[in-house]
Amino acid sequence: MDILTQYAYIISAALFIYGLKQLSSPxxxxxxxxxxxxxxxVAIVATLLDQDIVDFQWIAIGIVVGGIIGGTAARMVKMTxxxxxxALFNGFGGMASLLVGWAAFAFRPDxxxxxLITIVLSILIGGVTFTGSMIxxxxxxxxxxxxxxxxxxxxxVNSLVVLGIVASSVMFCLEPSNSGWLFWVIGLSLLFxxxxxxxxxxxxxxxxISLLNSYSGLxxxxxxxxxxxxxxxxxxxxVGASGIILTQVMCKAMNRSLSNxxxxxxxxxxxxxxxxxxxxxxxxxxxxxxxxxxxxxxAIVPGYGMAVAQAQHVVKELAELLEKxxxxxxxxxxxxxxxxxxxxxxLLAEADVPYDQLLEMDEINPRMETVDVAIVIGANDVVNPAxxxxxxSPIYGMPVINVDSARTVFVLKRSMASGFAGIENPLxxxxxxxxxxxxxxxxxxxxxxxxx
Amino acid sequence: MISVEVFIIPDEVFLTFILMLSIFLGFELxxxxxxxxxxxxxxxxxxxSGVTVVGAISLAGSGQQDLANWLGSAAVALATINVVGGxxxxxxxxxxxxxxxx
Numbered sequence: 190m191d192i193l194t195q196y197a198y199i200i201s202a203a204l205f206i207y208g209l210k211q212l213s214s215p216x217x218x219x220x221x222x223x224x225x226x227x228x229x230x231v232a233i234v235a236t237l238l239d240q241d242i243v244d245f246q247w248i249a250i251g252i253v254v255g256g257i258i259g260g261t262a263a264r265m266v267k268m269t270x271x272x273x274x275x276a277l278f279n280g281f282g283g284m285a286s287l288l289v290g291w292a293a294f295a296f297r298p299d300x301x302x303x304x305l306i307t308i309v310l311s312i313l314i315g316g317v318t319f320t321g322s323m324i325x326x327x328x329x330x331x332x333x334x335x336x337x338x339x340x341x342x343x344x345x346v347n348s349l350v351v352l353g354i355v356a357s358s359v360m361f362c363l364e365p366s367n368s369g370w371l372f373w374v375i376g377l378s379l380l381f382x383x384x385x386x387x388x389x390x391x392x393x394x395x396x397x398i399s400l401l402n403s404y405s406g407l408x409x410x411x412x413x414x415x416x417x418x419x420x421x422x423x424x425x426x427x428v429g430a431s432g433i434i435l436t437q438v439m440c441k442a443m444n445r446s447l448s449n450x451x452x453x454x455x456x457x458x459x460x461x462x463x464x465x466x467x468x469x470x471x472x473x474x475x476x477x478x479x480x481x482x483x484x485x486x487x488a489i490v491p492g493y494g495m496a497v498a499q500a501q502h503v504v505k506e507l508a509e510l511l512e513k514x515x516x517x518x519x520x521x522x523x524x525x526x527x528x529x530x531x532x533x534x535x536l537l538a539e540a541d542v543p544y545d546q547l548l549e550m551d552e553i554n555p556r557m558e559t560v561d562v563a564i565v566i567g568a569n570d571v572v573n574p575a576x577x578x579x580x581x582s583p584i585y586g587m588p589v590i591n592v593d594s595a596r597t598v599f600v601l602k603r604s605m606a607s608g609f610a611g612i613e614n615p616l617x618x619x620x621x622x623x624x625x626x627x628x629x630x631x632x633x634x635x636x637x638x639x640x641x
Numbered sequence: 642m643i644s645v646e647v648f649i650i651p652d653e654v655f656l657t658f659i660l661m662l663s664i665f666l667g668f669e670l671x672x673x674x675x676x677x678x679x680x681x682x683x684x685x686x687x688x689x690s691g692v693t694v695v696g697a698i699s700l701a702g703s704g705q706q707d708l709a710n711w712l713g714s715a716a717v718a719l720a721t722i723n724v725v726g727g728x729x730x731x732x733x734x735x736x737x738x739x740x741x742x743x
Contacts, residue, residue, distance in 0.1 A: 190699075205689060206666065206670065208685075209670045209671070209674075209685075210670055210673075212670075212674050212678060212681070212682060212685065213673040213674055213675070214675070215675070215677060215678060215735075215738040215740075216740065218678055218681065218735045218738065219732060219735040219736060219738075222681070222685055222728060222731045222732055222735055223732070225685065225688070225689065225728070226688070226728040226732075229688070229689070229691070229692065229724055229728070232692065232695050233694060233695060233698070233724075236695045236698045236699060237698060237702075239699070241699060241702070241703070242698065242699065242702035242703075243702060243703070243704035244701075244702050244703070244704040244710075245702060247701045247702070247710060247711075247713075247714040247717070248698050248701050248702050248714070248717055250714065250718075251697070251701060251714045251715070251716075251717030251718040251721060252694075252717060252718075252721050254718045254721075255694075255717065255718040255719065255720065255721025255722040255724075255725065256721050256722075256725045258718075258722045258726070259721060259722040259723065259724065259725035259726030259727070259729070260725050260726065260729060262722070262726045262730070263725070263726045263727075263728075263729035263730035263733065264729070264733075266730060268734070271680055271684070271730075271734075274684070274726075274730065275680075275683050275684055275687060278684070278687035278722070278723050278726060278727060279687065279690075281719045281720070281722050281723050282687060282690040282691060282693065282719075282720070282723050284716075284719050285691070285693040285694070285697060285716045285719040285720040285723070286693050286716075288697070288712045288713070288715050288716035288719070289693055289696045289697050289700065289712075289713070289716045291712050292697070292700040292708070292709040292710075292712035292713045292716065293696075293700065293709075295707065295708040295709035295712060296700055296703065296709035303653045398683070399683070402683050402686055402687070402690075405686075405687070405690045406686065406689075406690045408690075408693075409690045409692055409693045410660065412693055412696050413656070413696065414653075414656055415696075416696040416699065416700070417652060417656070418695060418696050418699075419656060419659050420692060420695055421692055421693060421695060421696050422656055422659050422660050422663065423659060423663045424689045424690070424692040425690065425692065426660055426663035426664045426666075426667055427663060427666070427667040427670070427671075427686075427689060428667075428686045428689050428690045429664070429667065430663075430664055430666075430667025430668045430670075430671055431667060431671040431674075431682060431683075431686045432683075432686065433668075434668065434671045434672060435671075435679060435682070435683065438676070438679075522676070522677070524676060529679075529680060529683065530676070530679035530680060530682075530683065531676060531677060531678060531679030531680035531681070531682070531683075532680055534676070534677040534678070534679070534680065535680045535681070535734055535737070538734070538737040538738045538739070539737050541737075541739065543739050543740055543741035543742070544677050544738050544739065544740065545740055545741050546741060547677055549676055549677075
């Protein structure tokens with residue numbers, strides 16, 4: 190590779206790093222993204238100008254095809270579907286690394302052991318990322334059941350797959366001329382990706398896509414070693430670190446360890462429902478309106494149900510009406526609300542809710558006692574007081590938004606069917622809770638109509 | 642006469658060194674990203690992980706009509722989806738984040 194290409198990579202690494210630094214505030218984030226994309230452009234152009242590149246036909250076809258698909262997807266995707274899109278892109282990144290690892294071997298079959306090991310790693314991590322992401326995509330888009338899938342002997346099968354991966358990887362490095370081992374590594378890593386994601390339920394997807402995000406970076410990193418390219422290593426490591434941090438944030442927000450999320454089959458319906466004393470008190474839109482009209486402080490706590498009902502725009506409308514009426518309106522966002530980190534924030538930003546009105550759990554909880562009305566929209570576990578009060582609850586210890594401390598709580602819910610994992614929510618039975626049954630969008634539109 | 646022994650760092654050591662520094666840098670940078678930007682962070686990370694396109698280009702453009710060339714071309718297409726799609730959708734999202742009163 191030319192020395193000039195190498196210098197260009199230094200510039201592009203600096204731009205990636207500076208771009209990510211700008212992501213520390215919503216005010217500068219957009220510019221940061223543009224700077225990062227400039228870094229990518231520099232890296233790509235420098236590579237294309239390298240003397241080793243003699244044939245541009247297939248590169249051009251690849252870039253045009255990929256550019257059209259990526260550009261179209263980015264324009265068309267609905268904001269509620271971002272988790273699916275990120276899952277798919279994680280998968281493409283993994284597959285690209287698998288192919289690069291394989292191609293690196295096809296290009297230089299006489300590579301040394303160190304390179305062979307990195308080739309195996311890029312195929313392995315890339316393969317797991319690809320099929321794991323496809324399963325995650327299937328679960329998120331409900332193309333396959335989002336429930337955790339457990340079967341007898343799952344551990345045995347998984348252990349055999351891991352053993353097979355280790356054995357075929359070692360054999361490939363010892364005996365690279367026998368291409369059979371390479372195909373075993375590819376096949377088993379693809380199988381392993383499926384096996385690791387099927388036992389994980391839909392509501393744990395924030396952890397899974399964060400982790401796969403990290404893997405897609407690590408796969409790029411390994412591919413960088415395989416083709417001796419340092420920009421792949423730098424960029425891959427940045428992505429890997431990002432995914433790992435998000436995974437930690439998600440696990441902490443659920444008070445669960447990563448291994449518990451990955452292996453316990455949480456939410457497969459094994460949990461026994463605990464009985465809750467009390468009475469459900471439904472409320473009509475009209476009565477809810479009278480209470481809201483008198484409120485001077487309102488906290489809105491959205492969950493996945495808001496995304497499903499596409500209710501973010503009417504929620505914004507309601508918030509505006511409440512503010513016009515003199516109330517202070519804030520949004521309380523739990524880190525695992527929705528199906529990916531920051532899911533709610535993007536939906537509300539789409540509906541033009543200013544980001545300084547979105548409060549994190551630790552900011553809104555101390556204020557909750559002064560809140561007149563807390564409106565829970567399609568959230569369940571993240572507002573469940575059992576996490577604080579009931580030691581036998583499966584989610585005991587998970588930090589939650591304490592909506593029950595507000596003077597009145599409205600819970601917007603489709604029906605009384607229990608949420609993910611069948612955990613009873615005592616919030617619904619509290620004295621200060623009123624249930625507003627129906628589709629979240631319909632219910633809020635009803636409230637908006639009452640105001641006008 | 643003094644003889645100076647020139648010691649050249651092997652490639653793999655050099656690359657591993659870069660990896661180690663990048664991981665620590667990554668942790669420092671990403672820890673400062675606020676929770677409200679975690680979705681754009683992930684889609685932006687998708688775009689950056691599309692950097693694989695650079696490795697793929699050098700394999701797809703070797704001029705030999707062989708397996709490495711075909712695999713490299715497919716990787717170029719996949720990684721470009723990530724680069725183009727990732728940056729564009731992140732920009733689309735970040736454009737929507739507004740401060741109160743602006």
